[in-house]
Amino acid sequence: MPRSVIVVGGSLAGLMHALQLKRQGNNVTILEQDPSSERSSNEAGIAFRAYCEEFLTKYDDTGVTVCVPISRTRIGWRTRPQLLSFALSMRLTSWGHLYRVLRANFDGYASKAVPVPPPSRPGDGRGQYLVGKRAVGLSYNEQSGIVTVRYVDFSTGKEEQMTADLVIGADGIHSTVRNLIGVHTVKEYAGYVAWRGTVPEKLLSQETLEYFTSCVNANTMKRSYAITYVIPTDDGNFEPGERLINFVWYYNIAEGSPEMDRVLTDINGVHHRNTVPRGLVQPEEWARVRETMLPHMAAPFAELVSKNDSPFVTKIHDARITSPPTCHNGRVILVGDALTTLRPHSGSASEQAAFHCLRLPRVWDLETDLKDWVTQVDFYTHRLYLLSRAIGELGQGSAFSFFKSLFSYVACLLSALWYGKPKPSSR
Ligand SMILES: Cc1cc2nc3c(=O)[nH]c(=O)nc-3n(C[C@H](O)[C@H](O)[C@H](O)COP(=O)(O)OP(=O)(O)OC[C@H]3O[C@@H](n4cnc5c(N)ncnc54)[C@H](O)[C@@H]3O)c2cc1C
Known part of the structure; x- marks a missing residue:
């Protein structure tokens, strides 16, 4: 010890x-x-x-409460707010x-x-x-x-x-x-960034608020998708109406492209290798992404994203x-x-x-x-690692890259079934 x-x-x-x-x-x-x-x-x-x-x-x-429980998940498809919805319990926090x-x-x-x-x-x-x-x-x-x-x-x-x-x-x-x-x-860029942020519940219209607080929501678009869920504030406020709606929005950007360069350069001209923190993202970049994508999003997502003026952006990597x-x-x-x-x-x-x-x-x-x-x-x-890659490729990649990563994940599970999960040996 x-x-x-x-x-x-x-x-x-x-x-x-x-x-x-x-x-x-x-x-x-x-x-x-x-x-x-x-x-x-x-x-x-x-x-x-x-x-x-x-x-x-x-x-x-x-003894303080730590997370918000949510029991349903809803999937929206492009501008349709609900394609399907199913029971899936999750607990979320900030x-x-x-x-x-x-x-x-x-x-x-x-x-x-x-x-x-x-x-x-x-x-x-x-x-x-x-x-x-x-x-x-x-x-x-x-x-x-x-x-x-x-x-x-x-x-x-x-x-x-x-x-x-x-x-x-x-x-x-x-x-x-x-x-x-x-x-x-081994570190590899996944091919996309995540725009992330929160919006206070009280800034949303009643209809949008109900949409976001009843479920974990996903809005799938072409080679892009966003996930939202309700979280407490950092100060531990769990009061309905006082909490935050969190969003993570995945967006493809080619490595080495001028767009990547602009997105990772902050308002002071400093280039970040991984994350541009909240408050430092160039407003023109965030405005440009929203302008391009908002017409392709379901209305509640579009309202949510348009009410956030201070996101942060992270380049997504696989590193092991x-x-x-x-x-x-x-x-x-x-x-x-x-x-x-x-x-x-x-x-x-x-x-x-x-x-x-x-x-x-x-x-x-x-x-x-x-x-x-x-x-x-x-x-x-x-x-x-393999599961998160497969989900990522489903949302952001090609059919080939998705099936390839899914195959690796399934092969990993099957080999565990076949050979057994590693068990700790006693000494
Ligand atoms: C400020 C902050 C906010 C985050 N917010 C979110 C979030 O909202 N949602 C989410 O999903 N994930 C968030 N993350 C990432 C999340 O914490 C991690 O993905 C996960 O929890 C695993 O955390 P980690 O401690 O291994 O790594 P990290 O969270 O990356 O933490 C690494 C820590 O090491 C410190 N560090 C690095 N190098 C040195 C050094 N040489 N000497 C001393 N310190 C060093 C960093 O400052 C950092 O605090 C956040 C991370 C940070 C640091």
């Missing part, structure tokens, strides 16, 4: 691992490069599924709300969502969340088993260092930790590692998007982070070893 832990990256995967390790009695420090704890650049909706639920049931002491709940538990961070954070449990270790610290280097002393992380402190501009028994690399798609330990990654996500005798471990970045279609990024996390205590409790964790994680993550 490690005693001191550094987690690089303080988003959902980092916070989940940090909270779990703290509850197990370790002293945990999160190094987050963002200079502010009030993170609001990209906050929008996320799906909240079984492993996230299991995680919070085990470790959350805030990134910002879940972040605040995790912070309240981890380091007692008070926010409007959790004004009075719960006290630590008896036996908890210490938890500290340091902002404005970017990890830049990592070394391992084999004799002592100690890992040293070097980081730049943005408040002083100086490089500092910190040591730990264990380092968790939860630093997302462009993971520095992954590069530092030399884990090779091709060697094990651990190094230095298991003292450095990659998790979450740093391990595999899934396309967002299956709503599984936070679910994957919770899965990675919930399987790790078996390693510390010596019920299994890290090799088994890697096998379990690899199988689970690979399946989600």
